Amino acid sequence: MGKRIDKFLSEKIEGFSRNKIQDFILGGNIKLDNVIVKNRSLILKNEGNLFVNIPKPKNSRLVPKKIDLNILYEDEHLLVLNKRAGLVVHPGAGNYDNTLVNGLLYHCKKSLSGIGGILRPGIVHRIDKMTSGLLVIAKNDTTHNNLSEQFKNREINRKYICLTWNSTNLKKGFIKKNITRSKVNRKKMVVCNENLGRDALTEYQIKRKFDFEKLSVCLYECKLQNPLLFA
Numbered sequence: 704m705g706k707r708i709d710k711f712l713s714e715k716i717e718g719f720s721r722n723k724i725q726d727f728i729l730g731g732n733i734k735l736d737n738v739i740v741k742n743r744s745l746i747l748k749n750e751g752n753l754f755v756n757i758p759k760p761k762n763s764r765l766v767p768k769k770i771d772l773n774i775l776y777e778d779e780h781l782l783v784l785n786k787r788a789g790l791v792v793h794p795g796a797g798n799y800d801n802t803l804v805n806g807l808l809y810h811c812k813k814s815l816s817g818i819g820g821i822l823r824p825g826i827v828h829r830i831d832k833m834t835s836g837l838l839v840i841a842k843n844d845t846t847h848n849n850l851s852e853q854f855k856n857r858e859i860n861r862k863y864i865c866l867t868w869n870s871t872n873l874k875k876g877f878i879k880k881n882i883t884r885s886k887v888n889r890k891k892m893v894v895c896n897e898n899l900g901r902d903a904l905t906e907y908q909i910k911r912k913f914d915f916e917k918l919s920v921c922l923y924e925c926k927l928q929n930p931l932l933f934a
Contacts, residue, residue: 707898708733708745712755713855717848719818721901722884732756744899765794765822770806775837780846782811786838792829794822807840815840816847828854836863857929864910870921875908879930904930 709728713721725743727733733740734754735747773785786792791802799805807815807825815825818841825840827850841847853859883900885891904927911922 706747707743708735708740708747708753709743711747712753716755717852720851723820727755727757730758732758765799765805765808767809767812768800768805769809770801770803772803772806772810774810780842781850782840782842784838784840786830786835788833788835791832792838793819793826803838811840811842814842816842816844818844818847818851827851834863857927857931861927863925863927865923865925867921867923869919872912872919872921873907873909876906877928878905878907879903902930904928 709721709724712724712727712733713719716724719727724733728740728743731739731741732755734756735745736751737754770790773787774782775785776783786803791798793804794800794802804822804824804826811825817824819826825842825847827839827841827847830836830838839850841850850859880894880903881897881900882892882903883895885893906926906928907923909921910924913920913922
């Protein structure tokens with residue numbers, strides 16, 4: 704087969720991201736021919752039986768909280784909002800009360816999908832704390848599965864706008880690298896070897912340049928592309 708076990712399972716099991724599958728592996732919830740697998744990068748070379756135990760959700764201690772949400776669209780299936788910079792998307796160590804999820808629990812009551820787990824109800828995808836931008840929130844499991852499939856297949860167009868300081872003045876091009884979570888700072892992603900992490904392809908184009916006395920700033924538009932289409 705020649706494919707990493709985490710990638711293989713994320714393609715076969717609907718509703719669970721590759722990162723979530725890796726959590727299952729580290730938790731001892733994946734068996735290959737009745738042997739627990741702890742290696743997230745294990746290459747499946749031969750046929751065998753894979754057993755996946757999806758852990759039961761732990762008791763939630765999340766509480767709804769009234770947070771100002773900039774909702775651009777909402778219906779019975781989903782909502783689209785513009786997350787402000789500085790707002791954490793979902794609860795984590797040290798922050799269980801002031802996240803977007805707390806605000807969603809207040810706004811949507813019980814109308815959120817449960818596929819993402821008790822700490823990520825309705826969350827189909829995320830952006831970093833200091834990044835602002837649009838997020839799609841699922842109100843039920845069917846919508847969540849459909850949206851997850853579209854994100855996984857790169858069928859949703861995603862575009863970012865960013866500023867670079869003292870950049871190289873590159874006009875346009877592509878950046879094709881594999882990325883994984885940093886071992887030094889788990890909150891950050893880093894570039895890694897081709898056989899590790901997730902493949903990522905970003906198309907960039909400069910939109911405007913600002914020259915100051917001791918600083919050059921460039922405004923770029925970046926689009927996330929499907930690496931398979933450019934292989």
